Amino acid sequence: MHNTKIYIGMATCGIAAGAQAIHDALTAADLQNVEIIPTGCIGMCYAEPLVEIKKPDADPVFVSGLGAEEALKTITDYITTGKKDENILPNKGYGKQVRIALRNCGIINPEKIEDYIAEGGYTALRKSLTELGREGVIEVIKASGLRGRGGAGFPTGLKWEFGYKNNEPKKYIICNADEGDPGAFMDRSILEGDPHSVIEAMAIAGYAIGADEGIFYIRAEYPLAVERLKTAICQAENLGHLGEGIMGTSFNFKISISLGAGAFVCGEETALLNSLEGKRGEPRLRPPFPAQKGLWDKPTVNNNVETYANIPAVITRGADWFRSIGTEKSPGTKVFALAGKINNVGLVEVPMGTTLREIVYEMGGGLPHGKAFKAIQTGGPSGGCIPDRHIDMGVDYESLATIGSMMGSGGMIVMDEDDCMVNIAKFYLDFTMEESCGKCTPCRIGNTRLHEILEKITTGCGTEDDITQLKQLGKVIKDTSLCGLGMSAPNPVLSTLNFFADEYTVHVTDKKCPALSCKDLITYTITSKCIGCGICAKICPTNCITGEPKKLHTINQQNCIKCGECLIKCPAKVQAVIKE
């Protein structure tokens, strides 16, 4: 009989932060009446490594950020004597969060199918097969208003219906787990924390459209997720939830895993299909749409991980329940990955329509070091930077599009006063330029030109004409590119031009970077406060600081590489180095 349960967050980031050592130490300690449960992402990445302890007679508590030895001592003391040292923290719950896609993450052991079943897993598949029937499933999904969580927001039910109506005997179900947006990690967390929910949903989708084969297309950068998926598929097969004659019916469905190879464009569904066929991941012309001619020219339905994770809950609890959450046009929740300059880095799942302010300040805990909020970037390289004045906007597919951004996969990167928006735009262009597959000219050459212009501006060689060029070129690329990558690549530039036009202007007219971030536009100088201690001269990597002991030192600007070491090392009580 286990009285106390210890949950250890053992997704990639938990393990990277040292969760494995804590797990091993706790296991070796062999505590009596204690069950140790390795679980997926609890969502509070900032607190990793994170352990949750549930004693039968007490509220759950957390132990966060400790090394194995310390954690073991704190936890053992708490369990055996009930003593709470300063490292035992209260579990404040999820606040305004509503967890549907993440419902099991951090609660179950992802490597045990029994845990998933105990939480009601595979009942949705049973209900679909025995009660709803194929049309019934599609009706429920359509009525729920669930939209694709990969970013574009296409109605999932409609997609399934297209697949269903096609009379080809061979069809495919695909799970797009090529989570390429930098700063988005919800799909990884779902696959690492609750793989069965996605497998079950794929089987339901297969049943609904009449496919007998499902394929995971997953990033090679996610080795742990791949491992857990393999385990989960094997377990589901052993219990007869995958394979031939599932749950005693005539429905057959098998799932395999295909690895991506590091190409962002493969998140685009037609490029993904080419990659699955072993080709270069270049997008295809549409129409024909994948639901008509997809993988190996067969009808194919492709959904993203988070979309699938919602399906079992929608089937079990019904369309009305799902519609009661979120907004009218975007029902349900969305998982956001909060990162960047924010205190509580991690995953939050909130009803659609929640404001950015709630997400940043209530769930995210605001910005660290008392810095001022400048912008929040949503939608990854396809999205835009949203300034302070839109922070009270409720987030859904439509609202983000109206201000030139997009939902994307749900990455949210918070930026503060030290981030230069021109440089951020350049960073994204650098990414899309690198990741452009090169098939169509506007994307291949246009984005390279955009990048060149931004390079000019951030190195102090820009002119006002360049800003006009950026706008014009950006619009042309959006209008004429073949796939979603090209069509959205100029968004970071256009949105920063729209909301932070002043910053661009200062870069080109005054040759200054207001955020003091662009290296070529800043200078380090030593003021008369200098006491001539010589520390800066000693650490300067290019030896460009000179001066007599106990006398004012100077920086030779020509040799200065703007590394900023002199500013960091100048004694705090002197502060003679300034950056401007």
Place this chain on the structure above:
Amino acid sequence: MVSLTSEYKRLEEFIENLPTKKGALIAVLHHAQEVFGYLPVEVQDFVAEKLEISAAKVYGVVTFYSFFTMQKKGQFRINVCMGTACFVKGAEGILEEFNTLLGTETGGVTEDGLFSVDALRCIGACGLAPVITVNGKYYGRIKKSDVKGIISEHKEAKNA
């Protein structure tokens, strides 16, 4: 040459055990890179022959995907994550520091073949930004000043 043969044998075995050769190129290249560490032209030719496709097609795929490399990597492969979360937390400076201390350029290998330095696409461990991996082991929330220690840690591991 003996070890080379055994590597080709492993690859050949993998290809022969495939349920179908149709669409298998990327999976085969993943395996080949695991076996050889990189994908030189000779390995690509071998794959092309075994899968009965043109060498140009194999080369096209190898050069398209950033995960595949035609250059031999160092014994310790340092990957600096360049996702947005890491970028705004100073990953650029970390990458620069590795290159300065090792005398490499991004994508390059040290002369002694010990270290290679690459910029990696977002690995989704944004909670630990800035993050790097060395041979798959994660180092999170690192500072520029940690770089020296990470390098010597591996140098010592090599000498030990």
